[in-house]
Amino acid sequence: MKKWAKGLAFVLLASSLLMAGCGAKKEEKPKVAEKTKVAFVLVSPAKDGGWSESHENGRIYLEKNLPNVETTVVASVPEGADSERVISQLASQGNKVIFTTSFGYMDPTLNVAKKFPDVVFMHASGFKSEKNMGNYFGRIYEARYLTGMVAGKETQSNVIGYVAAFPIPEVVRGINAFTLGVKAVNPNAKVKVIWTNTWYDPAKEKQAALSLIDAGADIITQHQNTTGPQQAAQERGKFGIGYNLDMSAVAPKAVLTSAIWNWGPFYKKVVEGVQNGTWKMENYWGGMKDGVVDIAPYGPMVKEDTRKIVDAAKQGIKDGKLMIFKGPLKDQEGNLKIADGQVMADKELLSFDWFVEGVEGNIAK
Structure with a gap:
């Protein structure tokens, strides 16, 4: 009986150890974070x-x-x-x-x-x-200013056409910055504006560019979502300044450079903040220093001296030494709007409703 009892105890002990071992193998799967x-x-x-x-x-x-x-x-x-x-x-x-x-x-x-x-x-x-x-x-106006410098240096007719979407402060601000860039290197040039009242209408925006070329423009720039204006420039043997993306792939013979956006890092920062609970409401307005705006690589037709002048201005913007909207600034009628040495505040830039000297066109009130 003692042998039988010892044997039974051994079997029970072995069984419990086996069951414990089996239980140890059942590892819980790590939880996958919800997307x-x-x-x-x-x-x-x-x-x-x-x-x-x-x-x-x-x-x-x-x-x-x-x-x-x-x-x-x-x-x-x-x-x-x-x-x-x-x-x-x-x-x-x-x-x-x-x-x-x-x-x-x-x-x-x-x-x-x-x-x-x-x-x-x-x-x-x-x-x-x-x-x-x-x-x-x-602050795409920083890139606009630089592309205006390119246009001012490269124009032969001293007439630059601007195909514009809607007369809102964002678009007016861009036209003004571009024109100031033009005038910084070419005081004799002027910028003609045509409003399309569209964001995305390829045919209408292309036709607006053709109208500007017929009016003497030898460079076409734009505030539009389409590549129509750049295509018009290439078809007529003129030059162009793209917007939003590098548009040289669409019109390689025309595009001198483009004012471009780089949203990816900003989107990543916002979503990371939401994920880790650190997001706070903000009114973000980044510039070239942040990398959210830039200019695209120059086309092969852009002269070397133009590149050097624009590159130096770009560094000045990044360093904070070049302030684009710094007085004296006059409106298109020649009235002094910003005194000598005064820098326009963001509040003023965000409500821009007048054109600087050198722009030909009207703002619908």
């Missing part, structure tokens, strides 16, 4: 060759450089009621961050932000905000 859903609302096609594509490139950068992110893009969304409906749908679908990328989305974004306090909204180019809604833009 942060991020949405983008674009006013034109994602591959429009301009403004919307610059944001699409930023979205792609975000996905490649930040783990646990899932993005959605809704393109060609009209400004107004349609955009509010789309933004609201994206918020209700679990997106934690929503970037709305056109000026006309400002009020719709604000309306939706108030209804979804747990979602972070960021609106491009606007000025309104909420606890959970910030806005962002870049």
